[in-house]
Structures are given as structure tokens and as C-alpha cells.
Amino acid sequence: MIDIETELQLARLNNLYVQCIDEDRLEEWPSFFVEDARYIIFPRENLDAGLEGYWMYCGSGAMMRDRIKALRQVNIYNIHYDRHLLSNVVLQGEEDGVYEVRSNYAVVQTDVEGRCHMFSTGQYRDKVIKVDDGYKFKEKIVVVDSFNIDRPLAVPF
Amino acid sequence: MLDNMENNSPLVWPSDDYTRTPYEVYTSSEIFAQEQQKIFDAPTWMYVGLECEFKQPGDYTTSFMGTTPIVISLAPDGELYGFVNKCAHRGAKVVRELRGNAKFLKCLYHGWTYDNMGDLKAVPLKNGIMGQGGYPDDFKTENHCLRKLKLDTIAGVIFGSLDLNAPPLLDYIGPGIVERIKTICHSPMKVWGYQRQTMNCNWKLFVENTRDMYHAPMLHAFIPQFGMFNPAKQKNELILENGGANQAFSTYELEGVKAAAKGLIGKVAAPIIKKSMSSPADGNREKLIFEDPSVARGVSELAGGLYINIVSIFPATLFTIIGQTFSIRQFRPIAPDKMETVYTWFQFESDDEEMHDRRVKQSNLLGPAGYVSMEDAEVMESTQQMIARGLESGSSFMEMGGRNVEETGNHGVTETSIRGFWKTYCKYMDIPTSTDQVAAE
Numbered sequence: 190m191i192d193i194e195t196e197l198q199l200a201r202l203n204n205l206y207v208q209c210i211d212e213d214r215l216e217e218w219p220s221f222f223v224e225d226a227r228y229i230i231f232p233r234e235n236l237d238a239g240l241e242g243y244w245m246y247c248g249s250g251a252m253m254r255d256r257i258k259a260l261r262q263v264n265i266y267n268i269h270y271d272r273h274l275l276s277n278v279v280l281q282g283e284e285d286g287v288y289e290v291r292s293n294y295a296v297v298q299t300d301v302e303g304r305c306h307m308f309s310t311g312q313y314r315d316k317v318i319k320v321d322d323g324y325k326f327k328e329k330i331v332v333v334d335s336f337n338i339d340r341p342l343a344v345p346f
Numbered sequence: 347m348l349d350n351m352e353n354n355s356p357l358v359w360p361s362d363d364y365t366r367t368p369y370e371v372y373t374s375s376e377i378f379a380q381e382q383q384k385i386f387d388a389p390t391w392m393y394v395g396l397e398c399e400f401k402q403p404g405d406y407t408t409s410f411m412g413t414t415p416i417v418i419s420l421a422p423d424g425e426l427y428g429f430v431n432k433c434a435h436r437g438a439k440v441v442r443e444l445r446g447n448a449k450f451l452k453c454l455y456h457g458w459t460y461d462n463m464g465d466l467k468a469v470p471l472k473n474g475i476m477g478q479g480g481y482p483d484d485f486k487t488e489n490h491c492l493r494k495l496k497l498d499t500i501a502g503v504i505f506g507s508l509d510l511n512a513p514p515l516l517d518y519i520g521p522g523i524v525e526r527i528k529t530i531c532h533s534p535m536k537v538w539g540y541q542r543q544t545m546n547c548n549w550k551l552f553v554e555n556t557r558d559m560y561h562a563p564m565l566h567a568f569i570p571q572f573g574m575f576n577p578a579k580q581k582n583e584l585i586l587e588n589g590g591a592n593q594a595f596s597t598y599e600l601e602g603v604k605a606a607a608k609g610l611i612g613k614v615a616a617p618i619i620k621k622s623m624s625s626p627a628d629g630n631r632e633k634l635i636f637e638d639p640s641v642a643r644g645v646s647e648l649a650g651g652l653y654i655n656i657v658s659i660f661p662a663t664l665f666t667i668i669g670q671t672f673s674i675r676q677f678r679p680i681a682p683d684k685m686e687t688v689y690t691w692f693q694f695e696s697d698d699e700e701m702h703d704r705r706v707k708q709s710n711l712l713g714p715a716g717y718v719s720m721e722d723a724e725v726m727e728s729t730q731q732m733i734a735r736g737l738e739s740g741s742s743f744m745e746m747g748g749r750n751v752e753e754t755g756n757h758g759v760t761e762t763s764i765r766g767f768w769k770t771y772c773k774y775m776d777i778p779t780s781t782d783q784v785a786a787e
Contacts, residue, residue, distance in 0.1 A: 230715065234444065235539040242539010242691055245715045246706055251637035256710075262634050263567040265721045337542040337686070341723045342715035 191280050199290045199317055200278035202324045207273035207294070210344060215260065218345060219253035222326045223318065228253060229329075230346055232336035233311065244333070244342055256345070266343035268301040271308070273346075287327065290315040294331070296346060309346060310335050355777045356380065362779040363749050364765035364772075366741035369733045372548035377775075378682045384775050385661050386412025386679075387508045391518050391589065393663040393674050394418050394428060394506040396692060397499060398535050404447040404462060409688075410678050411508055412662075416495060417441050417451070418504065421462040428495030428506045429464030440492070464492035500524055501531035503674070505663075520585040523593055523657060529649050530667055534695040538705070541689040543714045545723050547730035549662065549677045549685040550771075555722055556666075556675075557658050557767055559594045559758030560746065565725060566718040571634040572642040574668075574718070575601055575654055577758035584753050584763050590660035590770030592763040597651040598644070641707050641717070644669025658763070660770050670705045671712055683730050689713060 206221050222228065228247040235242035247253045260266075274295040281289040291314055298308035316328040331346045356376050360366045371377055386392075392411050399407055400420035407418050408431060415431040417440070433440050438455040450467065451460045459468040466487040474480025495506040498515040505515050516524055545552070555561070560577040563569045580596045636642070644653055647670065657665040662677040672693070678686040689712070693705055712719045747760025751769050755762060772779065 232539070232541060234542070238445070238540075240537060240539040241706065242537075242541055243706070243709060244541065244713055246710055248703075248707065249638065252641070252707075252710075255636040255638055255641070258634060258636070259568060259717055263571055264717065265565070265567070265724060267724045267727070337544055338714045339544045339546070340727075341720040342713075343720055 191282075195283075195288070196278065196280040198324060199280055199288060199315075200292075202317065202326075203275055203278055203290070203292055203313065203315070206326075207275050210346075211270075211272055215257045215344065218257060219250050222250060222253060222329070223320065224250040226250065226253075226326055227328045227330075228326075228345065230331045230333060230342070232333050234336040236332055244338070245345065260343055264343060266341040269340075270299040271344055272297045272299070272305075286318055288315075288317040288324075290317055294346065298340065307335075308340065309333060309338065311346075355775070357777060359768075359772050359777050359779040360741050362781055364751060364768040364779075365744050365749050367744065367768055368741045369739070372551060372730065372733050373682050375682055378679065380775060381679065382412050382414075385771070386414065388774060389507065389509040389512040390661055390774070391498075391505045391507050391512060391515055391659070391663075392661070393503065393659070393676055393690075394495075394497070395504040396535060396537065396674075396690060397426070397502040397504060398692075399445070399537060400426060402447055404449050405445075406441060406448065406451070406462070407445045408441050408443070409676065411495075411506060412679060414508060415439070416506065417464070417492075418497070418506070419451075419462040419464075426497055426499075426504060427463045428497045429460075429492035430495070430508075432492070433458055434466060434490040434492060458490075460492055464494055466490045466492075501528045502535055503527060503531055518589040519591050519659060520587065520589065522583060523585065523591050523659070526593060526595075526655065526657060527665065529652065530655060530665060530672065532648070532694075535692045536695055538691040538693045538709075541691070541713045542686060543723065544680070544684065544686045545727055546684055547726040548682055549679040550767075551726045551729060552677055552685060552687065552722070553658065553662065553664075553767060554764050555726060556656060556664050557592050557594075557763035558761065559656070559763075560760065562718070565721045568634075568642075568717045572636075572639065573601075574642055580654070580758035582755035582758055582760065582763060584751070584755075584766040586751065586753060586766060586769065590766060590773075591658065592766060593655060593657040594758055594763065595655040596653050598646045598653045599651050601653060640704075641710050642669075644708065645704070647701075658767070660767065661774075666712065668708070668711055668718070670701070670708045672705075673712060683734060 209217050229243050230245040231243055247256055276293045278292040281291055291312055294313055295310040296308045297305050299305040311331060311333040314330045314332060315326055317324050318327050357368060360368055394409055395407055395418045403420055403422040405420045409416050416428055417431045418426060418428045421427055431440050433453040435456055435458050438453055440451055440453045457470040458466060461467050469487060472481050495508060496510050496512055497504060497506050559580055569575060575596055579600045580594050582594050584592045655667040664675040666673050673689045673691045676688045680686055711717050744761040744764055747762050751765045752762045
């Protein structure tokens with residue numbers, strides 16, 4: 190029997206997570222993870238074929254902070270706004286204090302001239318653990334259904 | 347541009363030294379259509395797969411050459427076959443999946459069934475139903491096979507041509523680059539994954555980008571920050587015979603990366619590169635310090651200490667080696683202002699876990715989110731927009747490194763490889779040249 194209260198808390202974690210990205214508070218993005226967490230953007234084509242081929246791989250908090258630093262200081266990419274649409278947050282189960290959570294995401298991207306398009310969609314597959322002041326991701330794998338991307342992928346999903 | 351009625355060429359090239367490219371080649375539908383005939387459905391060769399993708403008889407992949415959809419399959423006789431994915435009946439798509447395994451390939455529409463060699467084997471209702479209908483008596487399945495490709499391989503890498511009379515692959519690519527491919531693909535490989543990116547730009551803008559070594563430290567500011575490579579130190583080799591292949595490469599030693607393990611490269615090369623790359627608009631850029639710089643630190647693993655190798659094979663194939671990352675790209679023209687890039691990343695069966703982890707970490711350098719590649723999509727899409735929205739007349743200007751097309755160079759501060767691409771392009775497209783424009787400037 191799933192604890193609905195916990196599921197709500199985990200939904201709130203994901204809501205705050207996407208809000209942080211959409212509001213361009215990217216420096217806070219790594220703080221949603223524990224230090225030895227993994228963040229992977231995984232094109233579905235490769236998952237289905239038993240391969241890897243990740244678009245983005247952060248194997249530690251350090252790599253996450255480095256990614257944001259690079260975006261802010263050196264990388265150049267299309268001027269845009271991202272807006273996440275998040276739904277279907279479902280607590281799959283819990284084992285040894287690790288919560289398995291899946292949810293649907295979509296990112297609608299608006300360009301420099303104010304035109305938007307559906308940029309990406311797929312599923313978040315999270316492993317979440319409880320920490321002192323709430324919950325943090327131990328792992329977030331973004332399985333991307335739309336594995337043919339247009340525009341650069343700069344900001345994490 | 348003048349029409350050249352004799353050659354049936356849609357335009358005259360505005361320079362005979364290939365220092366000018368007319369912008370209409372990036373926007374014209376007529377030129378796009380001619381390219382399919384003269385460059386892709388032509389005696390040229392393109393990457394179509396890796397042998398390691400085909401393990402069991404019946405294994406197949408779908409891909410493309412230009413705008414032509416193709417299938418590569420391993421037949422029961424142990425050989426690879428390639429054919430066009432268009433039913434010989436009424437043009438339907440025969441194989442719908444990206445990849446898979448099948449003993450027979452059956453078209454969904456009327457059930458025409460082909461084998462793994464692309465030969466027609468069975469046609470439902472060939473003899474009609476209860477004496478009604480059916481095909482004429484002279485119908486023979488062997489006259490309705492899928493159009494075949496010519497295939498050949500180098501070191502486990504499969505190339506295809508739509509022209510069964512294409513010159514031998516080894517002649518097309520040239521012995522120097524063939525040897526380099528063998529150095530890169532030195533032992534059994536395995537696919538790490540596929541990546542697909544669609545961009546709203548002409549495919550040739552991307553080919554130019556991959557033959558342009560000196561943009562890298564400027565557009566991809568990540569590079570000078572980590573002292574990753576210096577175009578002044580790169581070697582360049584352009585083959586103008588046959589295929590017009592080009593490679594740019596550098597070794598760990600050339601880049602001064604002997605001390606990479608100690609993390610010194612950033613401190614030595616970065617300031618030198620940054621100073622020569624900068625312009626007054628740069629201002630004070632804060633030094634980028636990574637908590638985990640290993641993503642930008644390769645270790646020598648290939649013969650000769652090869653660190654970077656960008657091999658561009660005309661028309662639309664690219665090998666990219668940077669540090670521990672190995673990938674091959676196909677460039678697929680979709681429309682004059684749209685293209686797709688498909689990466690096939692590979693690793694080696696002999697990799698241990700540590701090497702695998704290095705490769706995964708460094709994979710952050712390339713691909714759609716690549717530290718040293720994400721800017722390319724932005725600059726090419728915005729270039730296409732400016733070309734298409736502005737006046738389509740006029741040409742680009744390419745005199746970096748001189749005005750000729752040199753075959754070898756000891757540096758990458760040049761556009762010679764791009765001029766070489768256009769020279770090869772004009773050859774296949776039968777486009778004559780003139781000096782009128784340069785004279786008028």
C-alpha cells in the first residue's frame with residue numbers, strides 16, 4: 190500500500206526541481222541531489238536497445254556543479270526560455286529507504302522571437318532518499334522519448 | 347547567378363580558387379534536388395554501419411544515404427547486404443523499425459516479402475484468388491528486387507554506395523586516411539549508443555563546420571579554458587583525388603599534453619590560446635575551474651599518441667576522435683534548410699571498466715549537449731536564418747590560410763579543407779567556375 194502523503198512529498202520535490210530550472214536558478218539545481226548522486230539524460234532509443242549513449246552524464250555533485258559553471262561561463266547556446274510540464278508523479282515503491290518514483294515531463298521551449306515548440310518529452314525515473322530536511326535525489330534518469338532533438342541541449346531537463 | 351545552359355548547371359561558381367561560396371547553395375531547392383542525383387546517387391561512398399551491429403543472420407538496421415532510405419542486413423550466408431527501403435511494388439516503406447532481426451522482410455501494404463539480401467521471394471495473391479486476378483504469366487519475382495547498394499568495409503566500418511560502379515572504397519578514401527581509420531578502429535568494437543539531432547540548416551553548413559579547425563577555440567570557449575587544442579599545432583591532410591577526404595589531427599605530444607596526467611596542460615596552453623583568440627569584445631572572462639576536470643583530460647591510447655582526429659569523408663561522413671571519445675557521424679539532408687546528424691558512438695570489446703568510465707565521462711564533450719559541440723547547432727541555425735531571410739545573392743569569403751587548396755598543412759589556422767570540399771562538390775555537380783565575381787570586388 191503506497192503512502193499517499195509520501196507520494197505528495199515526492200511530487201513536491203519534483204515540482205520544486207523543475208521550478209528551479211524554469212526560473213533559471215541553475216546554481217541550485219545540484220542541491221536537489223545528494224553528493225554522490227547520478228544524473229543522466231538517456232535517449233530512449235538506446236535504453237530500448239540495451240545500450241547507453243547518454244546525452245548528458247553527471248556522475249557526482251561535482252560534475253553537476255561543473256556543468257552549470259560551464260553553461261554560465263563558457264558555453265553559448267540559443268537564447269530561450271524553458272517551461273516544464275510535469276505530471277503523473279507515481280511512487281512505484283520503496284526498498285531500504287530508497288523511493289522509486291516515476292513521472293512524466295515535457296519541456297516547451299520559447300525562442301528569442303517568442304515562438305514556442307515542444308522541445309522534449311519523456312519520463313523521470315528517480316531514486317530518492319530521505320535526508321535531514323526533506324528528500325533528495327540519489328539518481329535521476331531522464332528517459333527521453335523524443336530521442337531526436339532539435340536545437341542544442343544546454344540546460345538539464 | 348548566370349544559368350549555364352551547356353552544362354545544365356544551375357549556377358556558375360564565382361571563384362576558380364573556391365574562396366567564395368554562393369549563398370544560394372544553402373537555400374535552393376533545385377540545387378538540393380541535383381545534389382541527390384549527382385552527389386548521393388553517385389559514385390561516392392558513405393558510412394552506413396559497423397560490422398559489430400550485425401551479429402546474427404537476419405540482423406538489420408535502417409539508415410539513409412542522402413534522402414534515400416536504406417537497409418543493411420546480415421544474410422544467412424554470413425555476408426552483409428544493403429538495399430533501398432522502398433518496395434518494388436508501389437514504393438511503400440518495407441522495413442519500419444530502426445533495427446531488429448527478421449528472417450524475411452515483409453512489406454506491410456500487400457505483403458511483398460524480401461529476403462535479407464533484398465531479393466523478392468514471395469508475393470501474396472500472385473496467382474489470384476479462385477481464378478480471379480493475379481499477375482500476368484510473365485511476372486518473375488527476380489525482376490522486382492529492392493535496389494541494391496555496393497558495400498565495402500575498412501576495419502569493421504561499413505561504407506555504402508548507391509552506384510554499383512563506384513570506384514573501390516580504398517581508392518576513394520585514399521591510403522593515408524584508410525590507414526588512419528585502421529589505427530582508430532584497431533580492435534573489435536561495440537556500439538555505445540546512437541544520438542540524433544535535427545537542425546534547421548543546410549547539410550553543407552555542417553560539413554564546412556567539421557572541416558574548419560580554427561573556429562573551435564573561439565566558438566567553443568570551453569576549449570581554450572582547458573587548453574584542449576591549439577589549431578596552430580594541428581596537422582591537416584586533404585586528399586583531392588577521388589573522394590576529397592580531409593583529416594585534421596593532433597597528438598598528445600603536439601598539444602603539449604605530456605603532462606596531462608598531472609593536470610598541467612590547462613595552465614600552460616590555455617593562456618596562450620586565450621590570448622590569440624580574444625578580441626576587444628571579450629572583456630574579462632572569469633577563469634573556468636572545474637571540480638572534476640577529468641572530463642577534458644584524455645590519456646593516450648592510440649598508436650602515435652593520437653589525441654584528436656576529425657576525418658571528413660566527402661560527402662557526408664565524419665569520424666570524430668577526441669581523447670577517449672570515438673564516434674562516427676552521418677549527415678542527412680532532409681530539405682534545403684533542414685538536416686539530421688546521427689552519431690554512432692563506439693567503444694572497444696577490450697575496454698576495462700576504468701576505460702569505459704573514462705569514455706562515459708568524456709562523452710559530455712560531444713553530442714547535442716556537448717561541451718565542445720553545442721554551439722555548432724546554434725551558429726549554423728542562425729547562419730541559415732540570416733542567409734534565407736536576407737538577400738540570397740552574394741557569397742561567403744574564405745581566404746583564411748591563403749587562396750589555394752593545399753593538400754597538407756602543419757596547422758589548422760586555415761580554410762583550405764573547406765575550399766577542398768567545394769572543389770570536390772563542384773566536380774561532382776558539374777559546376778563551372780568563373781573569376782568574374784572576385785574581379786568585381
